C-alpha cells in the first residue's frame with residue numbers, strides 16, 4: 001500500500017492503496033464518484049471513460065501508480081450544474097436507453113469536442129468506435145454530438 005494524492009474534479013484527494021489499483025476503483029470505492037461505470041474491466045467497452053490530463057482514458061485499465069500528477073475529470077465534474085452542451089444535447093435527443101454506457105459516451109465525446117470543435121460524421125464514428133452501447137443508441141449519440149458542436153461554435 002502507498003499514499004497517492006489525486007486531483008479529481010478540481011478537488012484534492014488522498015488514498016492509501018496498492019500501486020496496481022485501477023483508477024476506476026479509486027473513483028467508485030474511495031471517493032464515491034459512482035457516475036463512472038464498470039463494464040468489461042479490460043479496456044474494451046468505454047463505460048469507464050474519464051478525462052486524465054485532458055484526454056479520454058479507460059479508468060479500468062489505468063493503475064493509480066501511472067497517474068502521476070495528471071488531473072482527473074469524471075462525469076460529475078464535466079459541468080458544475082450538469083449543463084455542458086453535450087449533456088443538454090443528450091437530453092434534447094433523449095439519447096439514453098438503459099443509461100449504463102452513457103457517462104463514458106459523454107466523456108469520450110467531450111474529449112473529442114475539446115480537440116475538434118466541428119467533427120465530421122467520420123471523425124465522430126472513429127472517436128466513438130470503442131464506446132459500446134448494448135442498447136444501440138449510436139444514431140442518437142451522433143446526432144447529440146453534432147447538436148452540441150453547433151452550440152459550442
Ligand code: FES
Nearest residue numbers: 039040041046060
Ligand atoms: S470497463 Fe473500462 S473499458 Fe470496459
Ligand code: FES
Nearest residue numbers: 098099133134135
Ligand atoms: S444506453 Fe444501455 S448500454 Fe448504452
